[in-house]
Amino acid sequence: MAASNPDMSQPGFIDIALVGAGTIGLSFAALHLSAATERPARVIIFDPRPDLKDYIEAKLPEYLSILVRSSGQGQKPTPGNPEALSLASLIETGRLHITSSLSEAVAQAAIVQEQGPERVEFKQQIWPEIESLAPPDALFWSSTSGIPGSVQSQRMQDKSRLLIVHPFNPPHIMPLLEIIAAPDVQPSQSPCLARTMEYWASLGRKPVILKEEITGFVANRLAFALFREAAYLVEKGIASAEDIDQVVQQSLGPRWAVRGPFWSYHAGGGEERGLEGFLDKIGDTIQACWDDLGTLQLQGPEVLGKDSASWQGRLCEQVESQYGKLGSTDLRDRDEKLRSVLDITKP
């Protein structure tokens, strides 16, 4: 890789421009800044909001602090100098720069990572701008949760440069990145894709390439398939939302944190027959469950609310009565446990 990509093999810093400073943008900023790689990131945050500096000074330290205090591989602060990750120090040393000029943000960038508004018009307008302002070999990544790269890139000169790099929330903690190349790009022949995979791997992250654009990507499709059935079981009165959370936390969650579903069922079928033996043995039960799965439909936002006349209203009421309002302490506790689990399960 190094030979084909002089920028990324140079000593010194790697410039990463973040377009959009919402929760995903700040989470990525913290992740890039805290990575203990050979070439530390210099992060330039671009966002047009007028209070950008105050906002980042208020919010970014929350993201940085959990990465400093924990000790996950690839996320350690500069060895022996955790203070280097204080906001003041990052700004003073030029490792973090904040700007309301897109041109200034991307001019020297090796990577431009976009998490702006989820509107087609915004994406279609900003990518050609970025293309004209950034270095010719800069990587272009969109964090979109739903606008296909082929739609975003329509007005670009070189549509093949745009990659989808879809994070899993919260990205400063969760290792997964779902990567999709432009439709006409062969993954094995894309230097952009190879450099993208290389960067994330160097951070100890787990980028997974999806072969084509698909609604919701893989992780959320799988999650929503399970969520639909979970909501159905609550609606049917089989168990409360809190009890179903317990079921998942005490069974599927730990299992799948350690080994995925295919591995697990392959193991479940025994050494000789593997997955085939598993399907043979309990295929009837699987099919009976599939035949019996609920098929709830979400109603539009006008009937959402906590209106107990709809299933989702009843569900929201129950969840809020069981958990109350979840605040930053709850999230912090979750994130610390997540870091510890990931330390154990990393390959």
Added chain:
Amino acid sequence: MAASNPDMSQPGFIDIALVGAGTIGLSFAALHLSAATERPARVIIFDPRPDLKDYIEAKLPEYLSILVRSSGQGQKPTPGNPEALSLASLIETGRLHITSSLSEAVAQAAIVQEQGPERVEFKQQIWPEIESLAPPDALFWSSTSGIPGSVQSQRMQDKSRLLIVHPFNPPHIMPLLEIIAAPDVQPSQSPCLARTMEYWASLGRKPVILKEEITGFVANRLAFALFREAAYLVEKGIASAEDIDQVVQQSLGPRWAVRGPFWSYHAGGGEERGLEGFLDKIGDTIQACWDDLGTLQLQGPEVLGKDSASWQGRLCEQVESQYGKLGSTDLRDRDEKLRSVLDITKP
């Protein structure tokens, strides 16, 4: 509880009869024997197989050893004396007894836990026998994965005594137990249910009561809902089975090991609006995924195999080529990681 159940509050031992010594039976044997509760279990294993003693001597130590070496709460060996869990010592001290006589197995039992063959006729025949042989206040638990308690209990005098106590594999490691009372029993008014919950809680396990019998219980229904979509995505060529396992291991698994799906989405909606805000914000994406979920059907065993003409044949081929055959070392490694994850995530 103690007053209503003198047997279980006495000092000394609690007698647990295990009916059926397959993998689930041995796993439960190891779990009961290794529990560091006030009243250690005395386990009597009943199984008609002729080589019962040799079989147990060969297999049970595997299950015990991981519980001895690890240090999960509620599963420590006798404090200061891990040797007490050697098979020889267990048999010598009478804490483990093996018999081919059902009468001998259950005569003094406080708990009779059944994991025999999954055949209606077997269950309907053995429960009245057990009922006539066991003490009148013994708890009766079936580990069945699919035969409803109401079907199993048809020939019993007191049908309300039979509870489903459905484990999640492997039960000596996984905390979840899905509990279902007899159909006409009010959970809040069942001493059997209360004593059952109390026993499992004393082992640091997580019993969850389901309000009624349902195909596949909760954990497997949820797992199979996700598995159907995972298999569909492999079949559609979006990602390989191994890549989808990675997606799950690096995102949903850790998330759900730490917090269940309802909690997670409630947090995802922000402190003010919670789950309602989450559904409001990305309800359209959820519904779009639901509309797009695959609906694969399993073919019968006659076309299973690794026949590449069927989707499950192609899937089995791919999984075996990616993972090879999984043996005891793979399971051991998984189980040790599972123990570590569960140590972190336990409440």
